Amino acid sequence: RKEVEQDPGPFNVPEGATVAFNCTYSNSASQSFFWYRQDCRKEPKLLMSVYSSGNEDGRFTAQLNRASQYISLLIRDSKLSDSATYLCVVASYNQGGKLIFGQGTELSVKP
Amino acid sequence: EADIYQTPRYLVIGTGKKITLECSQTMGHDKMYWYQQDPGMELHLIHYSYGVNSTEKGDLSSESTVSRIRTEHFPLTLESARPSHTSQYLCASSELRGSGGTDTQYFGPGTRLTVL
Numbered sequence: 001r002k003e004v005e006q007d008p009g010p011f012n013v014p015e016g017a018t019v020a021f022n023c024t025y026s027n028s029a030s031q032s033f034f035w036y037r038q039d040c041r042k043e044p045k046l047l048m049s050v051y052s053s054g055n056e057d058g059r060f061t062a063q064l065n066r067a068s069q070y071i072s073l074l075i076r077d078s079k080l081s082d083s084a085t086y087l088c089v090v091a092s093y094n095q096g097g098k099l100i101f102g103q104g105t106e107l108s109v110k111p
Numbered sequence: 112e113a114d115i116y117q118t119p120r121y122l123v124i125g126t127g128k129k130i131t132l133e134c135s136q137t138m139g140h141d142k143m144y145w146y147q148q149d150p151g152m153e154l155h156l157i158h159y160s161y162g163v164n165s166t167e168k169g170d171l172s173s174e175s176t177v178s179r180i181r182t183e184h185f186p187l188t189l190e191s192a193r194p195s196h197t198s199q200y201l202c203a204s205s206e207l208r209g210s211g212g213t214d215t216q217y218f219g220p221g222t223r224l225t226v227l
Contacts, residue, residue, distance in 0.1 A: 034215075041223075042221075043201055043220050043221050044154070044201075045218065046215055046216070049215070087153075087154075098144075098159065098169070098170075099144075099156070099216055100170075101153045101154040102153060103152065103153040104153060
């Protein structure tokens with residue numbers, strides 16, 4: 001079983017749609033959680049960190065459920081420019097703080 | 112934009128050649144990392160460093176080696192390239208945030224390696 005598992009994609013949605021990505025992690029000692037965005041043939045870039053209380057950044061909302069070892073990302077009013085692969089990332093200090101990446105979920109927003 | 116650079120961006124080379132992929136950052140980060148990513152697949156950590164003279168192997172076994180003689184520089188070397196080494200290699204560095212100790216990793220643009 002992979003340490004970080006994400007919804008298989010791709011997600012094809014129309015502009016303006018709300019889309020939710022789910023992610024589960026297996027290491028209960030995980031302490032830091034992130035969503036990264038990776039455009040085609042580009043490097044990953046941090047989208048947002050995920051905090052226990054949940055956090056929002058504009059149209060993006062991230063939630064963490066430690067009991068269920070589950071992370072989510074909600075994108076409201078999706079734009080064409082949101083098309084990318086979204087990577088769920090987890091770090092554990094019992095693994096030296098290394099980041100463990102999920103395989104990513106591809107999002108394609110259509111006009 | 113993060114100040115982390117990789118050269119070359121693209122490299123096509125024959126089997127058996129020795130290659131070095133360069134990575135440098137000007138942010139003064141202590142931690143640096145090398146990842147390997149095949150198209151459509153997840154990133155796999157192959158090497159990391161917590162500072163000068165520190166190098167560790169990552170989760171994915173790799174025939175490459177790394178060195179960290181200067182804080183800003185973390186080159187990766189393949190002594191004898193093979194077609195199985197064809198992949199994208201991404202370098203990253205991280206800072207240690209104050210609250211909660213969370214690390215944000217900044218990635219370079221990557222080197223796309225093709226071994227014929």
